[in-house]
Amino acid sequence: MSLASDAALPPDAADRPIGVFDSGVGGLTVLHELLVQLPHEDFVYLADTARFPYGPRSAEELQRFSLEIAEHLLTRRIKLLVVACNSASAAAAPALRERMMQTTLGVDVIGVVAPAAVHAVAATRNGKVGLLATDVTVRSGAYEEAITAIDPHVELTSVPCHDLAELIQLGFPASQELVDTVRGYCAPLREAGVDTVVLGSTHYPLVRPVIQRTLGRDVGLITSGIPLSRQVDHVLGSRGLGSAREGEGTYRFLCTGDVERFRATGTRFLQMPLTEVEHVTLPAGAQVGA
C-alpha cells in the first residue's frame, strides 16, 4: 500500500469511488477493464444517454456537458475522474482538469486518448500506426497530437468510421453488413502497411475479433482500457488514494436517459452483471461539491 503523499487529504479520501463517464454504453468497455484491473476499488459510472451521441456535437457543447457531469460526480464524492469517451476526452480534458484542480482533493482527470497513444507508440515496430475512430475524434486531431508529442517520426493513418459505432450498438448478433463495413474501413490501413491500430472508440472492442481477422494476426490492436487502468492505478498509488480494501469493490450506474434501455444494452458492453442503475437529471441535478 502507498502512503498518503498529500498532508491535506481528507481521512476518507482513499475510500471514495472513482467516477467514470461516457455519452452512453461504449465507456462500459473501459469500466470493464477497470473492474478487472482494479478489483478493490468502488466505481460510479455516469451515462449521458439523454444527449447521446456526442459525435455530432461541437467542442463547446462537449465541454459544457462534461463539466456538468463532473459537477454531478463531485456530489458523489469521487476521488478521480475517468473520461471514458474519445470525443469528450479530445474536446474537454483541459477544461475538466482546470475545474477539478479547484476541488479540495485536487481530483485527477484521466482520458482515453493519451494512454492509447502511448501504448501505440510503444507497440509499433515499423513506425506506422493506424487509427479507427468516429469522424469527430479524427477531426479533432487529438490522437495525431498525442502521438506526435511522444514520437514525431511515427506516421499515423486515420480512418473516420462514420457509422461503425452505431452498427455495433444495433448489430447484435454481428451481421454480415458489419463485417463488410469493418473490411471497408480496414482497407486503407492494410494499404498503408500499419503494424499497430488504435481502436479509437469505446464501441470498437466489441468487434475486435472481426477487425483482427480482417487485418491479420500480425497487426497489434490497441484499446484504451488496459493502459488507462494502469495509469489510474499509478495515479492512485502515487497520491496515496488506492483503496486498502481486501475484497471486491462495488460499482453502480447513473443514467440521464431511459434506465431500462441502458441496462439492456449495457450488459453486452460490460460483460458483467449491471447492478443498480439510478436516473439523474443534468444540468438541473448538478450541485457544486467536494
Place this chain on the structure above:
Amino acid sequence: MSLASDAALPPDAADRPIGVFDSGVGGLTVLHELLVQLPHEDFVYLADTARFPYGPRSAEELQRFSLEIAEHLLTRRIKLLVVACNSASAAAAPALRERMMQTTLGVDVIGVVAPAAVHAVAATRNGKVGLLATDVTVRSGAYEEAITAIDPHVELTSVPCHDLAELIQLGFPASQELVDTVRGYCAPLREAGVDTVVLGSTHYPLVRPVIQRTLGRDVGLITSGIPLSRQVDHVLGSRGLGSAREGEGTYRFLCTGDVERFRATGTRFLQMPLTEVEHVTLPAGAQVGA
C-alpha cells in the same frame, strides 16, 4: 509458404477445410480464435447438439460419438481435425488419432487439453496451477496427466465446476448468481496460491472477466484457443497443408439438433456472424470417406 513434405498428398489437399467439433456451442470460442489466427483457412464446424451435454456420458460413448463425427467430417474432405471439447479430447483423442491415420491424407487430430497444459506450464512462475473444468474432465485426469508429463514438479489444484457451463449457456445477461458461483469455485484456487489457471471448458472464456476480477489481475488465465491455433498452424505448415489463399477463408456449420437454436445461442460464443447452418443426422449420415 511451406512446401509439401509428403509426396503422396492429393493435389487439392491444402485447399481442403479444417474440421472442428464439439457437443454444442462451447467449441465456438475455439473456432473464434482459429478464425482470428488463421484467417486464410476454410473451416467446417460440427455441433453435436442432439446429444449435448457430453459431460454426463461415459468415455466409451464419447469415443463412439467422436468417431461418428470424424467419419462424417471425412465426407466433407477435411485436412485436419480439431476436437474443440475438453470431455471428447480427454476421452477420445487416441481413438480418433488411430482412425485418422488410416485415411489417405493421414489427417492429424488436435485436441484442447495438450495445448492448454503446455501453455499453463510455460506460464506459471510459482509452479502452482489451477484448473476449472467440468466434473467429467476433472475426473478423467487428462490435465493432470498432460501437465505432469511436461513438468512433474508443477502442482495442480483442480476444481470441478458442476453447473458453471450450464449457467453460462443460460445466463445472459450475466447474473449475480453467476458471479457468486464463479467466486465459490475460485475460492480453493485463491487458497492454494496458484498464479495460473486453466479455463478447462470451452464455455468459460465467456466469463473470463468475472474470473479475472475474482482471482485478481496477477493470476494468468489460460484458454485453449490461442495455443491450439498455433499448434494447428505449425502442423499445417510442417505438412505443407496451409492454405495459399490471400483473402479470408469461409466457415460453415453442421448441427445434429435444432438449427435455429444453435444459431441463436452460437453468435454469443463465436462473436462473429454465424453463416450457413446445415442439419445433419448421426450416425445415419456418416460414410467412410477421404
